Amino acid sequence: MRILILKRDKLGDMLLTTPMLRWLRQQLPDARIDVLANTYNAWVLDGNPDVDRVLTYQRATEGGRIHWKAVVAQLQQVFSLRREHYDWVIAANGEYSHRALKRARWVGGRNLVSYHEGAAPSWLSHPLTVPAGLHETQRLTHLLSALTVPLPESPLPLRFSLPEESRRFARAWLDERGLAPGGYITLGLGARRAKRQPTADQVKRWTRYFHEQWGLQTVFMWTPGKSDNPLYPGDDDIAQPVLDAGMPWLHPFRGPLKPALGLIWHGRTSLFPDSGLMHFAAASPGGVLGFFAEVEASPPPSQWAPVGPRARWLEAPKTLSDLDDGTVFAALTSLVEPHTDEIPPLCTSGA
The missing domain is CATH 3.40.50.2000 (Glycogen Phosphorylase B;)
Structure with missing residues (x-):
């Protein structure tokens, strides 16, 4: 099974994703787990044993300016990722993010998992409702329920290696x-x-x-x-x-x-x-x-x-x-x- 986790948020948000990655590795030890992150937050996963590969992209806009080299590089990356034929692509946000969902759709994949508000588009195979009252780490881990992975009974610890x-x-x-x-x-x-x-x-x-x-x-x-x-x-x-x-x-x-x-x-x-x-x-x-x-x-x-x-x-x-x-x-x-x-x-x- 090939799984791609999309995480485009800030550094602290990436750190809070590590319990989800740990649980996914424990439940599906033979799966290939890749993470798509931006060049700003990807280093948080350096040395993380729960991830097989971390793929990065540079932000195309910053300070109101468009970086065209980054735009071209992102397009090339999208075509490359589509050839990977991922079984699951997960937009790893604790709430609905239209930007994350849009990038996840570009990547393709047989199944697409994301939180969503209101009527979901037909191409989103597994829209989930944001669970109330959960910690952000638990919200992220809850996304794995779409893969019929049992959820942990209590929050898992963070995982980070100091550079x-x-x-x-x-x-x-x-x-x-x-x-x-x-x-x-x-x-x-x-x-x-x-x-x-x-x-x-x-x-x-x-x-x-x-x-x-x-x-x-x-x-x-x-x-x-x-x-x-x-x-x-x-x-x-x-x-x-x-x-x-x-x-x-x-x-x-x-x-x-x-x-x-x-x-x-x-x-x-x-x-x-x-x-x-x-x-x-x-x-x-x-x-x-x-x-x-x-x-x-x-x-x-x-x-x-x-x-x-x-x-x-x-x-x-x-x-x-x-x-x-x-x-x-x-x-x-x-x-x-x-x-x-x-x-x-x-x-x-x-x-």
């Missing part, structure tokens, strides 16, 4: 600052919704507590740029007051994703608002405490909470500033001092 370049960077960066692996907590601001970010005052209070209570330094991460940037809002407005405080236990890092992952992997644990970095941190040895806020108007943790045995999350009623420090420190204790508490369930709430 060697990330490890090398982290070792050098930590050595330069006299930081030991496991001797710090990573605290990040990366979130497009300001209500899910800690304030500058919270960052200063929390990192002081980490230092005085646990003897841990802090690696402080944020997205460069101003918050009013319409395309890529940054966190400089929050980060600058923190940097101006001159706290000796705080080590700023403002860099690309792969180096950031190396630092996350070598820390004791991490704190991140709902974001791609939160999901990667959940897959790291130290785990993560994730933050959500005003879920009535934003994607809820029931669908997007971090996944894993060392993944926790807190939910604030309106903004993250509503959370008192004691709630944050209590949730973090089992990650910093795992020997003092049993590992709690997948999700915990501070609301």
